Amino acid sequence: MKSQSSTLLAEVRSFRQNHPDVRYVDLIALDIPGHFYGKRYPVEMLEKVAAGSPLKLPQNAVLLGAQGGLFKIGDYCFNDGDPDANRRLVPGTLKPVTWESQPLGQMLITSDGTEAPIEFEPREVLAKVLERLQHQGIHPVVAFELEFYLFDKQLENGLPQFARDPLSGDVDDQPNLHIERLSRFSDVLDDMAQTAKDQGIDITVITAEIGPGQFEINFGHCDDGLRAADWAALFCRSTRGVALKQGYRASFMAKPYLQFPGSGMHVHVSLYDAAGNNLLAAHQQQPLRHAVAGCLELLPHCMPIFSPNHNAFRRLGGTVNAATRASWGFEDRDACVRIPESDPRNLRIEHRLASADANPYLVLAAILVGLEHGLEAKREPIAPLNEDRNSGTDFPVEMLDAVRAMQQQPVLRDKLGAEFVDVYCENKRQDHLAFQQEIHAREYRWFL
Structure with a gap:
């Protein structure tokens, strides 16, 4: 001390x-x-x-x-x-x-x-999971990727407005991955990246995404899970601040537009032993299959963490690369759990289901618990999407159903802590019910 x-x-x-x-x-x-x-x-x-x-x-x-x-x-x-x-x-x-x-x-x-x-503090929940894995000789290496939207600084009747192209003044309508979008928004994006680096965050790749004013920022792979989640949390705070300074709004809201893709939080995780050997790559990658099976088994019970609010459930299905069932696949962005192509040293999973506004500490804790459970249970996963495009298991797509599925799951209660699970589920249940206590203008149009 x-x-x-x-x-x-x-x-x-x-x-x-x-x-x-x-x-x-x-x-x-x-x-x-x-x-x-x-x-x-x-x-x-x-x-x-x-x-x-x-x-x-x-x-x-x-x-x-x-x-x-x-x-x-x-x-x-x-x-x-x-x-x-x-x-x-x-x-x-x-x-x-x-x-x-x-x-x-x-x-x-x-x-x-x-x-x-x-017991229910998010960083403490993750710290306990990481400590338990360390005692087992398992050392995760983690990298987050976060998608977000830029909007005009001014709302109109409370609604977000498209970000304007700084050069033309028109709505940003450049196509996905178009490098010109990065150039045209370079002032605000460069400021965001430099500010994040000033916070000690390892920023790497910046990508223009499909939606108007939508971008993705990748972070470096980090061998400290708490620090990796700290980076994700701090990046959200600094990015919103920089956007306002530059005349925009930045939001990690999961689904701001129904007609455009939502924003996700993708998490890359690899597991190593104390000697630096990739545990997932051992024995012809059999541990990888077990880890995937564990993730998929617990995924339907972790939906209140991966989709933490009403809007986040809107992101699931109906648009590009947004899964509708618990699935996995090699180099397949339609899967919840994607296995990127890599050499054995860098073999990892990419968990793609969480929304960008999910709590990064809890998302990582839930993913690690799934991996841990899979390595312990040693079960075979369902067929990957590469073999069967219909492969997958259902997960809840409504908050109250999701809370019920999470609260009684014995593995989660054991590995995340029963007190945390009860507190978190009740928090989500009460938040959801409070959200329903306002009559939307649409109800008057339909039913008055």
Whole structure:
């Protein structure tokens, strides 16, 4: 602990020296719906926290709904006195915020690694999964890919408007992968990429996607699963900020347009032993098949994580490369679990089902649990799509059905934690019911 405090203190002092104009630092963490919460600390107080002073925030901030409201979940929120819980600073995450009008810093905080971690905190859920795998001699290497849309900064009657081509002023209508789209939006895309790099995020490939104003950013492969998920979470925050600064809105909403493809979160995962051998490639890739089978078996029970809101279910099916059943295949983007072509050293799965607005900590935790379960159960998967285009198993496509499927799944309760599963499912159930409590104008048109 003394060594960690010394490291943190050195990090804060170095930051203050390099950024003397920064007076405040946002201490932030991701809640269950995938939003950042936290507090803004004077930088001199941050130095005291780094030296060992307590850092406490309300435990139930993790339980906030999508609109920030509190739900009664067991005894939490209304019958527990709303207690504080300890957090700690995440080393290496203190960075400048460059997209706001005033100099500012930000730093991740978490309850994992404290004396009493919050069982349902997303980062803690992932930390437990990674720790268990490490004890088994399994070391994941992870890379996220995130799709998002750019919109005009101004909404019209509350609705998003197409991003305008900066050169012509017309709606962006260039075709998929058209390199001119990257050139025309280069100012905002370059700013997003550089800002992400300033946050310590390893940004690699930028792609123009099919939808108007839709792009994809790839991250480098990382041998620290927590850091990989940190990158995905922080990228969403910085990208939205940069877009506003540049005169746009950026959104990771799963399906902003019915007529265009939704935005996904693709996750590449490979597994290695302590000597650096790819575990999936051993024994003529038999472990790969077992891992795929485990992912597919648990996938229907993880839908509230992969599709965390009503809109995310709209993304499934009906457009390009969006799966409608739990399936797998070699070099097949219609599959939920794709096996990219690679040499044995880099053999991996690409999990393609999650929406871009899903919680990256929980998405990765669910994927790793599927892989772990598959390696333990050693079952053969269903036929790949390359052999049978109709291969696949059904998964829930409506939130309440998905919650029921998740809550009673014994493997998930064991490996993700029963307390987390119960809290998460009730959070999603209450969020969904709250969403239904508003009468849309369409209902009046149809039924008045």
